[in-house]
Amino acid sequence: MVEMIDTHVNRKEHDNIKWQVLKDDASLLPMTIADMDIATPKFIRDALQTVLDDKVLGYTAPSDAFYQSIIAWEQGHHAVTLTPEQIILMPGVVTGLSLAVRRLTQRGDQVIVMAPYYPPYEQVVTDNGRKMVKLSLVQREGQYVIDFDRLATLMSDPITRAIIVCNPQNPGGRVWTNAELQRITELASQHKVFILADEIHDDTTFSDAYPVSMLSDLMGPEAAEQTVLLKSATKAFNLAGVKASYLATKNPRLLAVLKRAATAEQLEELNTFGLVSTQVAYEQGAEWLAEVNQYLEENRNLAYAYINEHIPRIKPMYPEATYLMWLDFMAYGVTDKQLDQALREKGHLCLNPGIDYGEEGHGFMRLNFAVDRDVLKEALHRLQVFDRDM
Ligand SMILES: Cc1ncc(COP(=O)(O)O)c(C=O)c1O
Structure with a gap:
C-alpha cells in the first residue's frame, strides 16, 4: 500500500x-x-522504533542484506552495477569527499569545483591543503551550462588532479546531460583527473529530467575508471540527521587506496540508525x-x-x-x-x-x-x- x-x-x-x-x-x-x-x-520510523524496542543501542554491523539494498537500488534506479566490495561506508558524503581529496591528491594539487558550489566543497579542498580552482558556470537561457573550453584549460594544468561533479547540481538544480557528462569524462580521462561524483540529490527527480550517474553502465568504462561516486539515501528520504552514506568506485586501484584509508580512520563503522534507515529506505521506499x-x-x-x-x-x-x-x-x-x-x-x-x-x-x-x-x-x-x- x-x-x-x-x-x-x-x-x-x-x-x-x-x-x-x-x-x-x-x-x-x-x-x-x-x-x-x-x-x-x-516505515523508516517504524524500523527505527523496532530497534529502540529491543532496548539496546549496541554496535551494529552492516549485513549482506544491507549491501544488497544499496546494490539493488543503484542498479534499479541508476543503472549502476556494483558489488559489495566496491562500496565503502561513510558517515557523510562530505566526509567521503574529504577522504577522497586527501587520499587521491597531494598537497598543492588542484581540485576543480563548478561555481556556484555547495559551500563545504571549499573547506574539503582548501582546508586539506589543496587548491580549489573554480569553473564558473555560465548562464544560458536561464540555466547554468559548462564552459568546456575553460574546463579543458583547467584540466590540462598538470597540478589538476580531481574535479567535483555535483549532479543534480546544488544550488542551480541542473541535471547534467549525458553529452555533458561524456565531455567531462573525456577530458578527465585524457588528463588523468579523478571525478568525485557527488550524486546525493539524484533521487529527488521530476518528470522532465533524470540524472545519469557517472558510474552508470551507460557512461561506459572510461568514466568508471576515473570516478568515485558519493551517495546516500539521506536527501530523498529526509534522513540527514542519521549520518549514513557510501562511496563506490570500480577502479581497483582507487578502491584499494580508499578502503585502506577508511579502515585507517575507522570510518566504516556506521551508527545503527544510519544502517537501518538506509536499508529500509532502499528496500521499501x-x-x-x-x-x-x-x-x-x-x-x-x-x-x-x-x-x-x-x-x-x-x-x-x-x-x-x-x-x-x-x-x-x-x-x-x-x-x-x-x-x-x-x-x-x-x-x-x-x-x-x-x-x-x-x-x-x-x-x-x-x-x-x-x-x-x-x-x-x-x-x-x-x-x-x-x-x-x-
Ligand atoms: C551537494 C551536497 N553534497 C553533500 C551534502 C551533505 O551530505 P552529508 O550530510 O552526507 O555530508 C549536501 C547537503 O546539503 C549537498 O547538498
Whole structure:
C-alpha cells in the first residue's frame, strides 16, 4: 500500500539547523538548508522504533542484506552495477569527499569545483591543503551550462588532479546531460583527473529530467575508471540527521587506496540508525519516493510560475531536480547583506544567501521548496510583500 506523505510537521521546538533562526526572530519563516519539512516516511520510523524496542543501542554491523539494498537500488534506479566490495561506508558524503581529496591528491594539487558550489566543497579542498580552482558556470537561457573550453584549460594544468561533479547540481538544480557528462569524462580521462561524483540529490527527480550517474553502465568504462561516486539515501528520504552514506568506485586501484584509508580512520563503522534507515529506505521506499517527488514537482511548478508571474524582478532558475530553487535578485541592485536583511525585515523570510556559494552566487538566494504547499504559498506571499516594499 502506498503511504501518504505527511507534510504536517512541527520542527520549531527542536535543535534542527533550519528553525534555529526563530530564536532570534520569531516572525521569520525559514526556507533554507537541504532537508525537508516533510515527515521521514513512517516505515523508516517504524524500523527505527523496532530497534529502540529491543532496548539496546549496541554496535551494529552492516549485513549482506544491507549491501544488497544499496546494490539493488543503484542498479534499479541508476543503472549502476556494483558489488559489495566496491562500496565503502561513510558517515557523510562530505566526509567521503574529504577522504577522497586527501587520499587521491597531494598537497598543492588542484581540485576543480563548478561555481556556484555547495559551500563545504571549499573547506574539503582548501582546508586539506589543496587548491580549489573554480569553473564558473555560465548562464544560458536561464540555466547554468559548462564552459568546456575553460574546463579543458583547467584540466590540462598538470597540478589538476580531481574535479567535483555535483549532479543534480546544488544550488542551480541542473541535471547534467549525458553529452555533458561524456565531455567531462573525456577530458578527465585524457588528463588523468579523478571525478568525485557527488550524486546525493539524484533521487529527488521530476518528470522532465533524470540524472545519469557517472558510474552508470551507460557512461561506459572510461568514466568508471576515473570516478568515485558519493551517495546516500539521506536527501530523498529526509534522513540527514542519521549520518549514513557510501562511496563506490570500480577502479581497483582507487578502491584499494580508499578502503585502506577508511579502515585507517575507522570510518566504516556506521551508527545503527544510519544502517537501518538506509536499508529500509532502499528496500521499501520506491513508492513513497515517487509520491514525494510528485508533490515536490508540483511545488516546484507552483513556485516557478508564481515568481515569474507575480514577482518578475526575481528571476528563478528552473530546477530540473532537487528541492532547491536558485533565485536571481540582481534587479534590486542591493548588496548581498542588504538583500538578506531586507528579506528578513520586509518579508520575514529567511533564504540561503547565494554569496555563501561563492562569488558567482552574488545577488542570488536559494529557496528550499520541500515544505507543505500552504507554507510554500505563504513564503511566496512574503516574497511578494518584500518585493512591493523594495
Ligand atoms: C551537494 C551536497 N553534497 C553533500 C551534502 C551533505 O551530505 P552529508 O550530510 O552526507 O555530508 C549536501 C547537503 O546539503 C549537498 O547538498
